[in-house]
Amino acid sequence: MRFFILMCAIWFVPDCHAQQIALTFDDAPMPGTSVMTGEERTKRIISALKESNVPDALFFVTAQYLSDTSAKRLTQYADAGFHLANHSFSHTSANKISAEGFLSDARKAHSMIKLFSNQVNYFRFPYLHHGDSKTKRKVILDGLDELGYRVGYVTVDNFDWYVNSLYVTAMGDGKKLNIENLKRLYVDVLWACIQFYDAVAVKALGKSPKHVLLLHENDLAALFLPDLIAKIRQEGWQIISPLEAYNEPLLSQYGREFDFNKQGRVAAIAYMKGVPEELLRHPSENTEYLDRLLKEYAVIQ
Numbered sequence: 001m002r003f004f005i006l007m008c009a010i011w012f013v014p015d016c017h018a019q020q021i022a023l024t025f026d027d028a029p030m031p032g033t034s035v036m037t038g039e040e041r042t043k044r045i046i047s048a049l050k051e052s053n054v055p056d057a058l059f060f061v062t063a064q065y066l067s068d069t070s071a072k073r074l075t076q077y078a079d080a081g082f083h084l085a086n087h088s089f090s091h092t093s094a095n096k097i098s099a100e101g102f103l104s105d106a107r108k109a110h111s112m113i114k115l116f117s118n119q120v121n122y123f124r125f126p127y128l129h130h131g132d133s134k135t136k137r138k139v140i141l142d143g144l145d146e147l148g149y150r151v152g153y154v155t156v157d158n159f160d161w162y163v164n165s166l167y168v169t170a171m172g173d174g175k176k177l178n179i180e181n182l183k184r185l186y187v188d189v190l191w192a193c194i195q196f197y198d199a200v201a202v203k204a205l206g207k208s209p210k211h212v213l214l215l216h217e218n219d220l221a222a223l224f225l226p227d228l229i230a231k232i233r234q235e236g237w238q239i240i241s242p243l244e245a246y247n248e249p250l251l252s253q254y255g256r257e258f259d260f261n262k263q264g265r266v267a268a269i270a271y272m273k274g275v276p277e278e279l280l281r282h283p284s285e286n287t288e289y290l291d292r293l294l295k296e297y298a299v300i301q
């Protein structure tokens with residue numbers, strides 16, 4: 001056994017490393033729902049991350065959600081040692097407004113978020129839309145450069161936001177839910193997306209990169225984060241800090257000329273290398289698929 005470990009260390013260092021992934025949460029501080037207040041949600045997410053010894057997490061702030069009350073939640077994340085970044089002020093798609101309009105929205109968010117401690121200059125595009133033409137994408141990326149920002153890309157896209165909306169609506173309608181089954185669905189879908197985008201990455205890059213998982217600061221994250229983290233680790237993966245993940249040379253060696261951004265950077269690179277678009281999206285990134293899954297998992301009693 002010892003010999004095996006030694007050989008592994010000498011000969012197969014890259015393959016012996018655990019696959020790695022960082023956790024990021026968009027749309028913080030998302031308003032409360034009929035199920036959970038924003039304060040309660042933040043408390044649960046912080047304790048889940050702390051109790052699971054997650055080294056760091058990055059919260060992408062949608063600045064229009066900031067008020068005196070909700071700002072306290074961001075302070076709590078920062079005080080717990082986690083980091084805050086920019087997800088725009090108004091959450092408008094870069095495909096729907098002018099480059100200058102988009103940049104002034106990003107600057108407005110920056111002026112608000114920079115007042116918090118543990119703020120870092122990473123920008124996550126709402127809907128992962130970088131702009132609907134090459135020229136526009138370039139103007140926007142140049143503008144973000146000038147502001148001293150790097151792109152807060154994701155490598156694992158998914159529809160956690162839709163599963164959350166199904167949950168919140170069903171609860172609001174007074175439906176009786178089987179929370180264990182919902183938890184299984186949430187963890188299974190996210191794990192399937194992680195495996196899917198890792199396989200795309202290995203094919204496109206030759207090895208598994210440091211991944212960035214897209215999550216949202218929503219009720220399901222607050223409820224099921226400990227189980228998701230446990231699943232990722234049970235499968236032999238390591239959870240790393242987002243700032244470490246963003247220093248992944250496999251993903252940063254490419255220029256900024258991506259024509260396909262919607263499913264994240266791994267998909268963008270695979271597309272650039274000739275993989276067709278239809279192979280770069282997991283089947284669960286589809287609302288009808290998830291509606292069916294909700295029935296298959298017997299979530300609503």
Ligand SMILES: [Zn+2]
Pocket residue numbers: 026027087091126127
């Ligand atoms: Zn968002």
